[in-house]
Amino acid sequence: MLIRYFVNTEDRKFPLEVIRLSQNVYNYFLRFPLVIRILFMAFFIMVIFGMFIHLIEPTNFPTVFDGIWWAIVTASTVGYGDFVPKSILGRIAGIFLIFLGASFLTFYFSNLATIAVTKQNEYLEGKRLYKGRGHLIIIGWNERSREMVEILSKEDKGKQMILIDDSLGNLPVKQPNVHFIKGRSNRDETLINANLHAAECVIITADPNKDELQTDMHTILTLLAIKGLNPSVKCIVEILTTEQVLNAGRAGADEVIRSNKIISTAMLGKI
Template structure:
């Protein structure tokens, strides 16, 4: 029995063990001074109070031993108790600093729920996090990256986790089981094909642990889009297609590109979303529905039907119960 007790005791963190020992020493000395000098310390609490003040070297002077044995007890308490209390406070401060360093260096486990996990650090990630944080200060984000040495955005609500994103232990440290969405960005330090393969492997690891979590994956090469879909990607962002569109059209029409980029900036400040079809709009034409929604301040851009997306479809185009409306709503 004593062996198991001491074994459990020594498994406790150092500052907790020191605190327990310090409390035992203070109670013992407080009880002892109450016994040998009952006139100066009429209650047990007075003795413990004196022991705490003496061990902490504060010394109020409201309770003072007068006998030789009492003063020897006080000397012993200063030598023993003060050392334990000082060790405790040093241990407490060390634990706090260690915890802070673990948070900054990405070694601490994330314990939140319904959060967004962003995998990979690059300039796109920086812009994504700044935009998300500016739109919603309460959003909780877990950032996973193996190249960073510390949290790049400590002033924001971003929990950094250092490690390879395709490892189960790293994903579990980000609490992948309770995540709401996962964004996987392409690694800028690798070639396009290698970056896509790395993203797909990470996607497989994420879906292997939590098949229900929604995953948005950045794919650079068109050849790997099908593989990303097979791996379970819910949304695929082909950034190279957008870049090529801007460069090609800038050759023929700079005004078109400028207007397109301005449109993207405006969409960033508005609510672009999908709305499901309701029974009231079934069999309505796109033009009639667009006019009706416009009166409500909602701009109808197009229709998503299965895997196809129709922007401003030709007349007559009727709405079905499986359609999703692509709309822009004012904030």
């Protein structure tokens, strides 16, 4: 009776272990992207049908590989005709394979195309995370930003630039070395999406849509957010009002550009 108890106990444990292992494998499988899962299931179906046709018609399909080759060619509706089932059972298997395998392959390629289009749209709309290193971050889109992008693209085509702006709907330039991030520049999420921790330099331009004092306050707030996430990154800021120059330095600006003073001096020099 004691031996029978232990045997029964082991018998009860074995199915539980198999169930747990199957559940773990299934959960791990669900972590893969949908396209990878569909491709794996389609390939699994091809292998099963290839082995099956080899077993029922070993003369027409001498090896398992020949059966898998026939399954792939049949499911993709290519139909080379080099391997053809002769028996009724083999042809029935071919019918099921066409319906089942072709559906999986069609679903796979349609999802692949959808993912490609979605990623392209996310890139253009500024929703894609940037993963590069040693890049330049330009905050704010205006004529000064446009000039900087054009000049840097001509002088150093390999220099990667990240443009952060909240007012744009899509990437405003066609240069391949410019990556657009849509969002408010003083938010941690936006700066993290621009991979601020790996950036070489940040340039903060003044917002032309606000008055000068509000623009400078927004610039300093953005500077504080940047230095809070990456204190070592070099920051060049544009300040419009004289009284905010000192505050920009206190916030951690490495270089302060007083654009109004530069323009005034240039205009007076033309007199």
